[in-house]
Amino acid sequence: MSGTEYALELRDLRKSFGKTEIIRGANLAVRPGERVAVIGPNGAGKSTLFNLVSGRFEPTSGQVLLHGQRIDGRKPYEINRMGLSRSFQITNIFPKLSVFENLRCGVLWSLGYRYTFFKFLADLEDANERAEQLLSQIHLERKRDVLAVNLTYAEQRALEIGITIGGGAGVILLDEPTAGMSKSETRRFIELIKEVTVGKTLLTVEHDMGVVFGLADKIAVVVYGEVIAFDTPENVRANARVQEAYLGSHIADAQAGAH
Numbered sequence: 001m002s003g004t005e006y007a008l009e010l011r012d013l014r015k016s017f018g019k020t021e022i023i024r025g026a027n028l029a030v031r032p033g034e035r036v037a038v039i040g041p042n043g044a045g046k047s048t049l050f051n052l053v054s055g056r057f058e059p060t061s062g063q064v065l066l067h068g069q070r071i072d073g074r075k076p077y078e079i080n081r082m083g084l085s086r087s088f089q090i091t092n093i094f095p096k097l098s099v100f101e102n103l104r105c106g107v108l109w110s111l112g113y114r115y116t117f118f119k120f121l122a123d124l125e126d127a128n129e130r131a132e133q134l135l136s137q138i139h140l141e142r143k144r145d146v147l148a149v150n151l152t153y154a155e156q157r158a159l160e161i162g163i164t165i166g167g168g169a170g171v172i173l174l175d176e177p178t179a180g181m182s183k184s185e186t187r188r189f190i191e192l193i194k195e196v197t198v199g200k201t202l203l204t205v206e207h208d209m210g211v212v213f214g215l216a217d218k219i220a221v222v223v224y225g226e227v228i229a230f231d232t233p234e235n236v237r238a239n240a241r242v243q244e245a246y247l248g249s250h251i252a253d254a255q256a257g258a259h
């Protein structure tokens with residue numbers, strides 16, 4: 001079997017809810033290090049795809065491969081420990097813990113605490129070090145001991161990214177990472193995401209075309225439960241099928257906004 005050249009692969013993936021097929025034979029092959037924005041009209045199935053990849057839903061049929069290994073049907077925590085991490089948005093943050101403690105919890109959790117207490121103690125030092133590193137990566141050093149609940153919204157989203165990358169996963173899934181941010185926050189946040197995902201494979205679900213074109217090496221266009229195009233932003237922009245199905249006006253807006 002091939003597949004190991006890809007960080008993430010979907011093969012004829014299908015998911016039905018009751019009698020309705022929502023994901024209708026999705027195929028995608030993402031190379032290591034690619035940054036991919038998943039776009040598509042409302043209800044096209046983007047979130048469902050993320051849920052299938054991260055293990056929240058089990059596919060009705062088809063396969064999901066992480067570095068060539070089947071992960072479909074596995075539990076989210078197993079998939080996480082195999083190297084795929086998904087942001088769970090703010091709900092993943094412990095509001096009454098400090099920024100540092102949140103990061104450290106994320107690191108420790110990713111190590112998988114089914115171990116003995118002594119192993120835990122031995123790892124604690126590493127986890128502390130790793131948490132300090134993450135703190136500076138997400139530029140929140142000055143907020144180290146602030147409770148998460150007291151952070152600004154953008155800072156909470158940065159913390160969420162820190163927790164998401166904390167376990168060292170090679171494939172990162174982010175669901176609308178800049179949703180709810182101002183224009184300037186969004187710009188800075190795109191840079192942050194780029195910095196912290198260097199060398200990693202990134203998939204985002206995104207509605208904001210500014211973010212898509214600022215962040216993505218490749219765009220996957222999902223329409224009606226299928227990936228109808230997967231290509232560079234330039235080629236997707238020029239793809240007649242995509243324009244017809246969805247993009248035309250959004251692209252024009254994004255281009256107008258960029259000048």
Ligand SMILES: Nc1ncnc2c1ncn2[C@@H]1O[C@H](COP(=O)(O)OP(=O)(O)OP(=O)(O)O)[C@@H](O)[C@H]1O
Pocket residue numbers: 017022040041042043044045046047048049
């Ligand atoms: N658990 C579920 N049970 C039944 N139907 C579902 C379930 N989850 C999603 N759906 C349906 O699947 C379709 C695709 O939803 P999904 O949220 O994946 O789309 P999306 O592309 O992420 O949309 P949006 O951009 O609006 O977030 C929708 O019609 C939705 O109602």
